[in-house]
Amino acid sequence: MKKPYESPVILKTRMAISDRAVNSLHHSQTVRSTIDDIAVNKLTDDYGSPLFVFSEKTMRQRYRDIYMAFSTRYPAVTFGWSYKTNYLSAICSILHQEGALAEVVSDMEYDKARALGVPGENIIYNGPNKSVHSLRKAIADGASINVDHLDEIYDISKVADSMGRKVKIGLRLNLDAGIHPQWFRFGFNLESGQAMDAVELISKTGSLIVNSLHCHLGTYIMDPNAYVIAVQKMLSFAYEVEDSIFGFKIESIDIGGGLPSKSKLKGTYHGPDIVVPSIDEYAEKITTAIYTHKRDGNTPRLILECGRAIIDETGYLIVSVVASKRLPDGRKAYVVDGGINLLYTSFWYKYNIELTRQVGGLNEESVIYGPLCMNIDVIEDNAFFPSIDRGERIVISPVGAYNVSQWMQFIEYRPNIVLIAMDGSVDVVREAENLTDIQSREIIPERLLARPKI
Numbered sequence: 455m456k457k458p459y460e461s462p463v464i465l466k467t468r469m470a471i472s473d474r475a476v477n478s479l480h481h482s483q484t485v486r487s488t489i490d491d492i493a494v495n496k497l498t499d500d501y502g503s504p505l506f507v508f509s510e511k512t513m514r515q516r517y518r519d520i521y522m523a524f525s526t527r528y529p530a531v532t533f534g535w536s537y538k539t540n541y542l543s544a545i546c547s548i549l550h551q552e553g554a555l556a557e558v559v560s561d562m563e564y565d566k567a568r569a570l571g572v573p574g575e576n577i578i579y580n581g582p583n584k585s586v587h588s589l590r591k592a593i594a595d596g597a598s599i600n601v602d603h604l605d606e607i608y609d610i611s612k613v614a615d616s617m618g619r620k621v622k623i624g625l626r627l628n629l630d631a632g633i634h635p636q637w638f639r640f641g642f643n644l645e646s647g648q649a650m651d652a653v654e655l656i657s658k659t660g661s662l663i664v665n666s667l668h669c670h671l672g673t674y675i676m677d678p679n680a681y682v683i684a685v686q687k688m689l690s691f692a693y694e695v696e697d698s699i700f701g702f703k704i705e706s707i708d709i710g711g712g713l714p715s716k717s718k719l720k721g722t723y724h725g726p727d728i729v730v731p732s733i734d735e736y737a738e739k740i741t742t743a744i745y746t747h748k749r750d751g752n753t754p755r756l757i758l759e760c761g762r763a764i765i766d767e768t769g770y771l772i773v774s775v776v777a778s779k780r781l782p783d784g785r786k787a788y789v790v791d792g793g794i795n796l797l798y799t800s801f802w803y804k805y806n807i808e809l810t811r812q813v814g815g816l817n818e819e820s821v822i823y824g825p826l827c828m829n830i831d832v833i834e835d836n837a838f839f840p841s842i843d844r845g846e847r848i849v850i851s852p853v854g855a856y857n858v859s860q861w862m863q864f865i866e867y868r869p870n871i872v873l874i875a876m877d878g879s880v881d882v883v884r885e886a887e888n889l890t891d892i893q894s895r896e897i898i899p900e901r902l903l904a905r906p907k908i
């Protein structure tokens with residue numbers, strides 16, 4: 455049949471580059487073939503995949519840069535290493551060598567610090583759940599305890615009385631520094647008067663002395679002015695306490711951690727290089743706030759408990775492609791051998807995802823799934839890759855903060871963790887697990903060992 459006649463139309467060509475092309479330009483492949491000059495593929499050949507890799511060089515450098523930023527601006531600065539951010543023994547040991555105290559938030563972390571040889575007087579004991587048993591140890595060891603709630607004041611005073619000791623304690627505060635959501639669940643609220651009530655109660659115990667104030671605003675605090683407000687409020691509260699009838703002298707103010715690392719929060723458009731202020735900016739504003747609000751002749755010690763800002767960028771996870779798939783919506787999908795079991799922070803942060811070599815072909819929208827039998831096990835749902843083969847290595851970073859402490863054992867063994875030393879040598883600092891590790895605490899009751907006769 456003859457087709458009906460249609461008059462020709464001239465369509466205007468859209469000159470704009472298609473969204474997809476723009477995306478693949480934006481997401482041009484970045485390649486990471488080495489970590490501290492060691493080939494990524496050599497690392498996985500030697501230590502398996504997946505593999506966590508930490509750089510001692512970056513770690514010491516980060517610590518020194520951040521410490522210098524504060525200590526060159528203010529004469530009395532102490533750092534506590536936030537154990538919960540990463541409590542691998544090797545990592546804690548490096549930071550203790552650099553001069554950090556141990557900042558611990560549980561019985562377990564307290565024990566870990568002591569087992570690593572940290573003397574009690576170099577431990578800051580925070581957290582909302584300190585057992586009476588651990589408080590007794592901490593008091594005997596001379597640790598700095600920051601109290602979280604009234605029940606703890608009661609516990610500490612009982613322990614102090616039973617030991618016939620006078621005990622100096624810090625008071626954890628929560629306050630409005632313009633950060634939303636505000637963390638009011640830890641410590642005593644400043645603005646409502648709860649904190650001053652706690653000071654009064656402490657003075658009545660007779661055995662406890664408040665000598666320090668603590669406030670940890672939260673994590674990944676992107677606004678240096680929040681610390682400025684916190685410092686101003688803490689100092690004015692310190693002088694209010696000193697001027698009251700209780701006779702306490704505040705020797706230090708501990709502003710906690712929370713300085714951001716250069717990781718990218720999900721749902722943010724600009725990269726961290728644009729939106730995350732420099733450490734110098736935090737140090738400048740925080741120390742200026744102290745000089746502005748402190749009284750002449752008084753130089754309270756400034757304590758910081760940085761976690762992520764020191765460690766996040768020192769850690770990488772190498773994974774391998776196990777399989778590729780095509781999803782019904784047309785996207786390419788890859789299954790890799792490490793997922794949210796190893797990367798708990800993937801719920802909040804968008805990592806750098808890099809191949810170890812330039813791979814030819816067009817970039818296309820790809821999803822990266824972990825190995826778990828769970829729908830939520832997604833490392834990245836919007837990666838741009840050329841077609842990559844089974845066995846290809848992918849390097850995920852920064853992953854040094856909170857992953858190695860919050861990871862979970864669910865259905866997989868946890869892999870080796872290696873540390874690249876300053877001289878380029880590589881040490882395993884945590885061995886891959888095996889079935890013995892997984893089952894070592896299990897007990898099968900005798901009666902369950904009987905098998906039916908078939």
Ligand SMILES: *Cc1c(COP(=O)(O)O)cnc(C)c1O
Nearest residue numbers: 536670673711712759760761762
């Ligand atoms: C978690 C925590 C830190 C460390 O926080 P980062 O955001 O990793 O710097 C410091 N102090 C206390 C009390 C904490 O709970």
